[in-house]
Amino acid sequence: MITKAHIDVKQDAKSNNQPIIKIRNLRKAFGDNVVLNGFNLELYEGENLVIMGKSGSGKSVMIKCLIGLMQADSGYIEIMGKDLLSLNQVELDKLRTEIGFLFQGSALYDSMTVRENLEFPLRRHKHKFGPIEDTTPLVEEALKNVGLLDAIDLMPAELSGGMKRRIALARTLILKPKIILYDEPTSGLDPITSKEIIELMRNIQREYRTSSLIITHDVDCARVVAERMILLVDGINYAEGTYNELASSEDEKIKAFFKQ
Amino acid sequence: MFGSSSIERLLIEIGDITYFAKRFFKEVFTKPFEFKEFLRQCYNIGNRSLFLVGITAFIIGLVITLQTRPTLQEFGAVSWMPSMVSISIVREIGPVIIALTFAGRIASGIGAELGSMRVTEQIDAMEVSGTNPFKYLVITRILAATLMLPILVILGDAIALYGSYIIENIKGDVSFRLYFNKALNALAFGDIVPATIKTFFFGFAIGLVGCYKGFNCKKGTVGVGLAANSAVVFASMLLFILDFIAVFITDIFFEI
Numbered sequence: 397m398i399t400k401a402h403i404d405v406k407q408d409a410k411s412n413n414q415p416i417i418k419i420r421n422l423r424k425a426f427g428d429n430v431v432l433n434g435f436n437l438e439l440y441e442g443e444n445l446v447i448m449g450k451s452g453s454g455k456s457v458m459i460k461c462l463i464g465l466m467q468a469d470s471g472y473i474e475i476m477g478k479d480l481l482s483l484n485q486v487e488l489d490k491l492r493t494e495i496g497f498l499f500q501g502s503a504l505y506d507s508m509t510v511r512e513n514l515e516f517p518l519r520r521h522k523h524k525f526g527p528i529e530d531t532t533p534l535v536e537e538a539l540k541n542v543g544l545l546d547a548i549d550l551m552p553a554e555l556s557g558g559m560k561r562r563i564a565l566a567r568t569l570i571l572k573p574k575i576i577l578y579d580e581p582t583s584g585l586d587p588i589t590s591k592e593i594i595e596l597m598r599n600i601q602r603e604y605r606t607s608s609l610i611i612t613h614d615v616d617c618a619r620v621v622a623e624r625m626i627l628l629v630d631g632i633n634y635a636e637g638t639y640n641e642l643a644s645s646e647d648e649k650i651k652a653f654f655k656q
Numbered sequence: 657m658f659g660s661s662s663i664e665r666l667l668i669e670i671g672d673i674t675y676f677a678k679r680f681f682k683e684v685f686t687k688p689f690e691f692k693e694f695l696r697q698c699y700n701i702g703n704r705s706l707f708l709v710g711i712t713a714f715i716i717g718l719v720i721t722l723q724t725r726p727t728l729q730e731f732g733a734v735s736w737m738p739s740m741v742s743i744s745i746v747r748e749i750g751p752v753i754i755a756l757t758f759a760g761r762i763a764s765g766i767g768a769e770l771g772s773m774r775v776t777e778q779i780d781a782m783e784v785s786g787t788n789p790f791k792y793l794v795i796t797r798i799l800a801a802t803l804m805l806p807i808l809v810i811l812g813d814a815i816a817l818y819g820s821y822i823i824e825n826i827k828g829d830v831s832f833r834l835y836f837n838k839a840l841n842a843l844a845f846g847d848i849v850p851a852t853i854k855t856f857f858f859g860f861a862i863g864l865v866g867c868y869k870g871f872n873c874k875k876g877t878v879g880v881g882l883a884a885n886s887a888v889v890f891a892s893m894l895l896f897i898l899d900f901i902a903v904f905i906t907d908i909f910f911e912i
Contacts, residue, residue: 492784
């Protein structure tokens with residue numbers, strides 16, 4: 397449960413810190429369909445920021461622009477003080493080791509075991525932890541954190557949806573990122589598994605002290621994890637505030653969203 | 657027959673494949689090299705096609721000999737059978753039929769595999785984890801297809817000749833040594849080398865088309881089926897075009 401005192405601490409952190417992610421005036425269109433129309437965002441260290449919006453409101457496009465999987469038409473993206481658009485591939489790959497990304501469909505590599513899935517990001521970035529020969533302790537630690545150490549030698553096809561999501565989370569944790577981006581972390585899961593994933597997200601934030609940007613349309617997920625929320629409507633920040641502030645808003649569009 | 661939009665789409669597709677090939681040549685010589693994955697793909701692609709290629713080649717050898725024998729017998733030229741079969745298999749039938757079988761097996765397999773990785777965001781996950789998916793998935797597969805097809809064709813040619821020998825042995829009581837002596841003596845440098853060189857191009861084309869279709873797969877799971885299907889169709893069409901060019905060039909240099 398997030399207390400008011402907790403929020404106050406975060407707001408103090410905001411006033412003292414530089415944002416770890418800064419997005420200014422982001423625009424992206426697919427032909428005549430304008431998806432992002434001047435979107436702005438600031439994520440602070442240790443903060444859990446939830447971006448909510450209806451399906452097709454541009455949340456996933458925004459997060460893909462943020463990680464460099466998609467090129468924005470215009471705008472400015474700064475991550476940990478670095479201008480994303482000015483980075484070359486090597487610099488971008490290095491920056492990506494500080495960012496974990498949990499994909500909507502887990503995106504585990506079908507042809508690899510759970511162990512190989514977790515070892516895969518370490519192939520290029522082992523140097524981050526100094527000279528290590530054996531990656532097993534790192535893999536086991538990440539799997540322990542999601543409670544699935546026993547699944548180490550299973551193939552993704554042998555896992556349930558919730559287990560896949562947990563393994564994907566372990567894979568994002570293996571490089572010990574400073575920021576984790578969650579793209580619909582609870583979509584397609586039953587309510588009990590969703591609660592487990594949400595609890596896991598909170599534990600990870602406590603243990604790894606990560607900053608989290610969570611894209612979701614699941615109001616329950618937002619209520620539990622959000623310290624601050626942005627409502628994305630028609631490609632712009634329609635509203636911003638804590639969950640309670642937005643949930644008690646009298647604005648028709650915001651009310652309609654929370655009623656859903 | 658063709659609407660202007662289908663011609664436009666075809667030209668756009670050819671342009672896109674050309675860019676894809678350009679990217680391959682640009683990135684194939686730059687570090688990091690995914691050697692382990694390349695070897696894994698060589699094993700997968702070569703091993704996966706071996707049985708099919710072997711069976712196809714064996715049957716081709718049997719059928720050509722059975723079909724041609726009565727005609728040669730009519731002209732009293734049955735002793736030319738080993739030479740005729742070896743030249744036709746090594747020069748043309750072996751490379752083309754085996755490449756078509758390989759295209760059906762490998763281009764569709766690569767198209768479906770990469771297509772499914774694309775729609776389930778596995779390729780994006782790879783990119784986010786700091787691995788260049790083009791190098792890891794595309795370059796390794798194209799190189800493996802380019803190197804494995806010539807080996808499969810050489811093996812397939814040998815198996816086809818063996819199939820032909822079996823028929824000759826049954827019908828004409830020809831010994832193994834006599835058959836292969838005649839078959840190999842009939843082959844010249846100009847038969848073997850151009851035929852082998854063109855199989856590298858066939859392998860490259862099959863790998864390239866399979867990877868292009870899979871890597872650029874769209875429209876969700878329906879797109880995966882389309883990618884696999886169109887990879888085989890496009891690769892087969894490209895094989896015949898390349899074969900015509902290869903035969904044309906061979907004709908200039910070796911006067912076949």
